[in-house]
Amino acid sequence: MILFEVVLSGVLVGGMYGLIALGLNLQYGIARMMNLAYGEALMGGAYTAFWFFMLWRIDPLASMLFSVPVAFCGNWLIYRYLLSPLIRRAANQEILEADTILVTFGLLFVFQGLALVQWGGEYRGYTYLAVPIDLLGATVALNRLMAFVAAVVLALALYWLLRSTRLGGALRAIAIDPVAAQLVAVDVPRLSALAFAAGGAIMAAAGTLVSMFLSFNASIGIVYTLKALIVVIMGGVGRMLGCLMAGLLLGLAEALGAYLVDPGLTLAINFALFLLVLLVRPQGLFSRG
Amino acid sequence: MTAGPLLAIQGLSKSFGGLQAVRDFDLDVPERSIVGLIGPNGSGKTTVLNLVTGEIAADGGSVRLDGREILGRPAFRVCRARIARTFQLVRVLPGMTTRENVLIGRLFGSAPATPEHARKEIDALLDRVGLSDLADQTGAQLTYIDQKRVELARALATQPRLLLLDEWLAGLNPRELQIGIELIRRIRDEGMTIVMIEHVMEAIRALCDHVVVMSAGGLIAAGAPDSVLNDPEVARVYLGDDDA
Amino acid sequence: MQRRTVLKGGASLIGAGSLPTIARAQAPKSIRIGYAVALSGPYAPGAQSTTWSQYKLWAKDVNDAGGIMLKKYGAKVPVELIDYDDRSQIEEAIRLVERLILNDKVDLVLAPWGTATNLATAPVFNKYEYPVIHFTASADRVAQLGPRWPYSFWALVQPKPATAPLATMVKKLTTEGKIKGRVAIMHVADQLGVEMAAAMQEACKKEGVEIVYFKSYPLGASDLSPQIREMMALNPDAFFAFSYPSDTFMVTEQSHVLGFSPPIYYTGVGTPFPAYAAKFGAKKNGVLIYGAVDSTAPGQKEYRERHKAMYNRDVEIGSIGTYATMQILQKAIEQVGEIDRKKIRDAIAGGTFETIADVYSFKGQLHQNAWAVGQWQGDEVVAVYPENKRGAKPLMFPKPKW
Numbered sequence: 001m002i003l004f005e006v007v008l009s010g011v012l013v014g015g016m017y018g019l020i021a022l023g024l025n026l027q028y029g030i031a032r033m034m035n036l037a038y039g040e041a042l043m044g045g046a047y048t049a050f051w052f053f054m055l056w057r058i059d060p061l062a063s064m065l066f067s068v069p070v071a072f073c074g075n076w077l078i079y080r081y082l083l084s085p086l087i088r089r090a091a092n093q094e095i096l097e098a099d100t101i102l103v104t105f106g107l108l109f110v111f112q113g114l115a116l117v118q119w120g121g122e123y124r125g126y127t128y129l130a131v132p133i134d135l136l137g138a139t140v141a142l143n144r145l146m147a148f149v150a151a152v153v154l155a156l157a158l159y160w161l162l163r164s165t166r167l168g169g170a171l172r173a174i175a176i177d178p179v180a181a182q183l184v185a186v187d188v189p190r191l192s193a194l195a196f197a198a199g200g201a202i203m204a205a206a207g208t209l210v211s212m213f214l215s216f217n218a219s220i221g222i223v224y225t226l227k228a229l230i231v232v233i234m235g236g237v238g239r240m241l242g243c244l245m246a247g248l249l250l251g252l253a254e255a256l257g258a259y260l261v262d263p264g265l266t267l268a269i270n271f272a273l274f275l276l277v278l279l280v281r282p283q284g285l286f287s288r289g
Numbered sequence: 290m291t292a293g294p295l296l297a298i299q300g301l302s303k304s305f306g307g308l309q310a311v312r313d314f315d316l317d318v319p320e321r322s323i324v325g326l327i328g329p330n331g332s333g334k335t336t337v338l339n340l341v342t343g344e345i346a347a348d349g350g351s352v353r354l355d356g357r358e359i360l361g362r363p364a365f366r367v368c369r370a371r372i373a374r375t376f377q378l379v380r381v382l383p384g385m386t387t388r389e390n391v392l393i394g395r396l397f398g399s400a401p402a403t404p405e406h407a408r409k410e411i412d413a414l415l416d417r418v419g420l421s422d423l424a425d426q427t428g429a430q431l432t433y434i435d436q437k438r439v440e441l442a443r444a445l446a447t448q449p450r451l452l453l454l455d456e457w458l459a460g461l462n463p464r465e466l467q468i469g470i471e472l473i474r475r476i477r478d479e480g481m482t483i484v485m486i487e488h489v490m491e492a493i494r495a496l497c498d499h500v501v502v503m504s505a506g507g508l509i510a511a512g513a514p515d516s517v518l519n520d521p522e523v524a525r526v527y528l529g530d531d532d533a
Numbered sequence: 534m535q536r537r538t539v540l541k542g543g544a545s546l547i548g549a550g551s552l553p554t555i556a557r558a559q560a561p562k563s564i565r566i567g568y569a570v571a572l573s574g575p576y577a578p579g580a581q582s583t584t585w586s587q588y589k590l591w592a593k594d595v596n597d598a599g600g601i602m603l604k605k606y607g608a609k610v611p612v613e614l615i616d617y618d619d620r621s622q623i624e625e626a627i628r629l630v631e632r633l634i635l636n637d638k639v640d641l642v643l644a645p646w647g648t649a650t651n652l653a654t655a656p657v658f659n660k661y662e663y664p665v666i667h668f669t670a671s672a673d674r675v676a677q678l679g680p681r682w683p684y685s686f687w688a689l690v691q692p693k694p695a696t697a698p699l700a701t702m703v704k705k706l707t708t709e710g711k712i713k714g715r716v717a718i719m720h721v722a723d724q725l726g727v728e729m730a731a732a733m734q735e736a737c738k739k740e741g742v743e744i745v746y747f748k749s750y751p752l753g754a755s756d757l758s759p760q761i762r763e764m765m766a767l768n769p770d771a772f773f774a775f776s777y778p779s780d781t782f783m784v785t786e787q788s789h790v791l792g793f794s795p796p797i798y799y800t801g802v803g804t805p806f807p808a809y810a811a812k813f814g815a816k817k818n819g820v821l822i823y824g825a826v827d828s829t830a831p832g833q834k835e836y837r838e839r840h841k842a843m844y845n846r847d848v849e850i851g852s853i854g855t856y857a858t859m860q861i862l863q864k865a866i867e868q869v870g871e872i873d874r875k876k877i878r879d880a881i882a883g884g885t886f887e888t889i890a891d892v893y894s895f896k897g898q899l900h901q902n903a904w905a906v907g908q909w910q911g912d913e914v915v916a917v918y919p920e921n922k923r924g925a926k927p928l929m930f931p932k933p934k935w
């Protein structure tokens with residue numbers, strides 16, 4: 001029974017990993033921008049949920065109606081006015097990557113600094129639906145279950161959008177080959193901005209969900225940026241389903257490793273898995289070709 | 290419509306650092322004609338195509354389609370102006386199936402269609418380039434030749450008036466070459482204007498109304514295929530050590 | 534800028550020429566105090582709320598009162614803070630402390646934030662003989678380093694004295710027949726967690742207390758419910774988590790959800806935070822805490838009000854302790870009556886200091902009898918162990934069931 005609960009724990013956490021990796025994949029896989037400030041949108045979503053809940057008792061899920069559009073617009077502006085000018089300026093891909101990493105690293109400090117000044121450094125958390133739910137005999141917290149369901153719904157919706165719509169086709173084409181895409185009249189700059197903005201919006205949603213069951217402070221962003229990066233590299237840059245799978249796999253490996261080997265080794269297992277993937281399938285676990 | 294050429298290039302120039310890849314290049318392409326662009330490797334042919342499609346920015350000159358300037362437009366707008374191309378080094382989208390590859394062209398392209406409508410058309414198009422059997426294979430699974438067909442089909446799916454082919458016939462065996470030549474001829478007969486970069490002289494002779502020869506970024510000869518291909522200067526450029 | 538310098542120079546010339554020789558030396562314009570703490574990077578939130586905010590508040594309090602009395606000059610001298618951001622990088626902190634001393638030539642340098650940074654910068658303070666009271670540092674090594682670093686003082690409770698009372702408590706309750714004495718320990722796999730857990734393990738062994746569960750979890754773990762389930766199956770009646778804030782919050786919430794409610798429930802850093810109280814409300818009652826302050830200490834109430842006025846938020850005990858170290862420093866300076874770092878060091882080493890947190894006295898530069906264990910009792914954090922100290926409240930047992 002405990003083993004089943006361990007697996008369940010892994011799956012619940014893994015769903016969240018999958019979601020944040022999807023968002024990063026939109027930014028890195030489609031818009032081709034390595035955004036080190038990616039996690040700051042999660043921080044923003046978490047703080048929004050927290051304050052809405054503490055000040056006005058607004059349901060955290062409802063707070064997404066505010067934080068998600070704000071994150072979308074904010075990320076769009078960042079892409080449009082901070083990052084895309086770099087494309088024009090950079091002589092080649094390496095310079096562009098170095099430039100974006102520098103700029104977004106600066107952004108990370110700006111956002112974190114703003115949060116610190118505004119809300120201080122202390123940990124924040126609120127209690128929301130922290131009630132036990134019986135799931136096939138195992139006990140899980142309702143907030144975690146809700147967050148998982150929301151994450152999976154969001155992820156599947158995104159997956160469907162990319163797979164089955166005209167817009168999704170264009171985004172996938174950009175992810176594969178932006179030069180070829182623009183030569184079939186895909187407006188690559190505009191759709192890249194859209195993908196980048198959507199990635200940020202997803203992260204804000206993830207922040208809301210995470211804040212329902214974890215405490216956080218102003219420095220939480222980078223933790224999730226790194227987590228997402230690991231999952232994206234494992235799942236394959238530009239591969240959406242691969243990222244979902246890799247997220248679940250990582251969550252499972254963490255939970256099972258903690259239970260079967262030692263909880264203190266979770267990080268080690270995490271990185272061992274990551275290195276193994278890099279060595280065996282550097283193109284990503286679930287990438288074709 | 291104007292009576293002038295469909296595509297008119299004038300004084301087109303581009304240099305990469307110190308290298309003058311295209312210099313003061315002029316070319317007129319009449320409607321419904323096939324113009325051959327030949328010249329040794331590195332003479333700037335592909336660069337001309339890249340400049341026309343807006344993939345890279347020109348240093349100077351003018352490119353008019355139907356009298357309207359298109360130089361300086363982003364690539365996706367050039368495509369919407371109804372210019373399509375294939376690549377010397379094929380660029381199919383490897384993660385997508387043949388059908389999806391072509392569908393992208395139809396869904397965006399110059400006259401975007403609704404997905405249902407597009408899907409129907411795509412099957413006819415795949416049939417025409419001989420890809421029906423491979424419709425559900427991913428780009429990465431296809432052979433080189435089939436990837437070239439996918440590229441052509443994708444270009445056609447955007448519904449261009451002007452088609453730019455970059456060594457599309459290279460690497461075909463004699464039988465495939467005949468099929469390829471036939472296909473291009475048929476496309477032209479249906480009203481397409483074509484510029485083709487080609488090394489296969491047999492195809493040039495069979496298809497082109499007009500041939501221009503580039504060397505070191507500049508135009509060195511132009512005229513009917515037979516006269517140009519028999520020009521001793523052209524032969525020297527091709528065989529000699531000019532562009533080593 | 535330049536004009537002001539010229540004016541000032543002129544003024545002092547006139548002063549020197551026209552006034553009779555003054556009996557006392559001229560008091561310095563200000564006491565210049567520097568520090569480097571993390572204002573950006575991963576340490577920033579902790580450093581900002583526990584350390585930086587207290588340095589600022591203290592300087593404001595001192596200057597509002599006219600400054601620090603320097604007997605030698607018979608004048609109150611205001612303090613001037615020179616601050617740097619070490620960007621959460623230890624090498625940068627070392628560099629900045631050195632820079633404050635050598636380039637800025639400040640009178641005193643305050644401690645940075647965090648155990649690792651404090652341990653890494655201590656040699657610099659001692660090399661240049663700058664007295665420093667480290668607060669946010671707890672490590673076994675500190676006890677042995679005392680003699681090597683005569684200018685460093687360590688004010689926080691260290692792992693051994695922090696855990697010994699816990700084992701004694703379990704032993705006592707077991708002998709009284711109130712619990713079976715089955716102890717479950719989990720700790721974050723980071724320096725503080727590891728050392729605390731090891732000290733606890735040793736203390737339990739000494740007391741003959743049975744440990745039924747002992748495991749670590751990684752920093753940044755996102756789910757501890759499997760571990761809680763595992764512990765529940767072992768039916769412990771005392772639970773100790775040597776944890777950091779985010780895991781403290783998580784393990785507490787998950788214990789609520791899973792119904793893990795042993796009569797002794799102890800968690801680490803973060804337990805006394807205002808955010809903890811806000812999140813868990815009445816359920817915090819009876820939870821034991823790593824560290825404490827004497828809530829009845831003179832001046833603490835007024836301090837809390839000043840803190841609230843300046844930052845518009847409640848204070849946690851780490852901040853109170855940090856502020857207390859500033860009071861110690863201030864008292865030592867006043868005792869000496871001038872900025873003489875050797876004398877200030879000796880004053881700290883030999884004195885007993887009443888502060889808003891505790892009564893401090895250092896032996897071997899270590900605050901020996903520091904508050905070790907606190908407890909949420911109602912809406913207040915009270916000090917419980919060591920139980921013989923002034924201000925100690927009796928243990929609330931058992932913790933009410935969740």
Ligand SMILES: Nc1ncnc2c1ncn2[C@@H]1O[C@H](COP(=O)(O)OP(=O)(O)O)[C@@H](O)[C@H]1O
Pocket residue numbers: 305308310328329330331332333334335336337
């Ligand atoms: N993007 C580029 N950057 C730098 N040099 C280039 C670039 N594209 C082409 N060149 C150079 O320009 C010259 C012409 O190339 P290209 O147009 O590809 O020749 P062709 O197609 O006639 O073989 C070559 O010397 C090539 O190396």
Ligand SMILES: [Mg+2]
Pocket residue numbers: 334335336377
């Ligand atoms: Mg070429």
